[in-house]
Amino acid sequence: MRETAHSRKIRFQFLLYSIFIFLSLEVLLRLPYFPSVQFRLEDKKLHCLQTPKNLFSIPWMRLCPNQSLELYHPEKNIRYRVSTDSRGERLTSSNETRSWSSYRIDTPEVWILGDSVALGYLVSDQQTLPWAVHSIFQERKGQLGVRNLGVDALGSFGIQERLSEVLENSSPPLVAYWIYHISDFTDSYRELELQNSLKKRIFVRVSYLLSKYSAVFNTFKIIYEKYKPESRDNLVIPSSGAVLGPDHPHRKAAVSLFEFVKEKKIPLVLVFLPEPNEKYEPVVDSALVKEVRQIAIDSRIPVLDLQQPIYDLWKKNDKEIFIPKDGHPNPALYHFIAEELAKSTRQ
Structure with a gap:
């Protein structure tokens, strides 16, 4: 009996010490000495x-509605502001209000779809692609609304779901540009797993809550990602020959999206940009891009291929077009892309 009571006492003390250490770390890791953790929480x-x-x-x-936050990414030494409206969409104009009820339903719209590239990761609102497109349209084409429907880590199936949500309260746009990114390849696996696995869906919800509120959890994630080789940002997938087989999740998700937009009468245009290599130089026509482009052509989806024009721009000016240490487009490249989108848009 004495041994049992002593064992219980030890376990109880261990539990108390563990809770104390955990709470102490939660407070300590929120101090300014750990900017990476602060960035994750913000x-x-x-x-x-x-x-x-x-x-x-x-x-x-999704993006949270009615937000306006200034963020600082310590590893990349970049400070930027992100603002969203009442629909959870990033603002595309300084004159734009945050109230959903104030939007004019009779204004023709252009939708920018995709993941972090469409969203404008690591750049302020005024430097994003949708903002640049809207500014050009205001100067040259009169009344034309532009909506930023980009969301981080959104794959083909996720874009289809995003469009389904938007169509519940909006008519199809004048044109919808899908800014394709190679990360869609791996996103397709993740989204397929979410569809098929209840455990995965529960895990994502738990992980989200922990990452939102726990500094300790975010610290473990930072350490894990640092030593995970495949966590490098936005680099071209090394490949040769066929990448997407007939039953590949990415092929199936893309075909499903193309069928969906045709059914819903959404004039989708697939936009290709060059991808950065390990030196953050533009690469044109990786094997994956070639196959996705052919899938779009076979599905009779218009393609706007900006890979070579952007490569030529980089070669001619010898200036960076990607954000240093990252691989997302910088503001100058976003402006160039916006000019090309404006040329291809018919009002």
């Missing part, structure tokens, strides 16, 4: 899980 204020129909539905990530 960034999570921008990201919300879609309100679920039930706890076991697919947990789609």
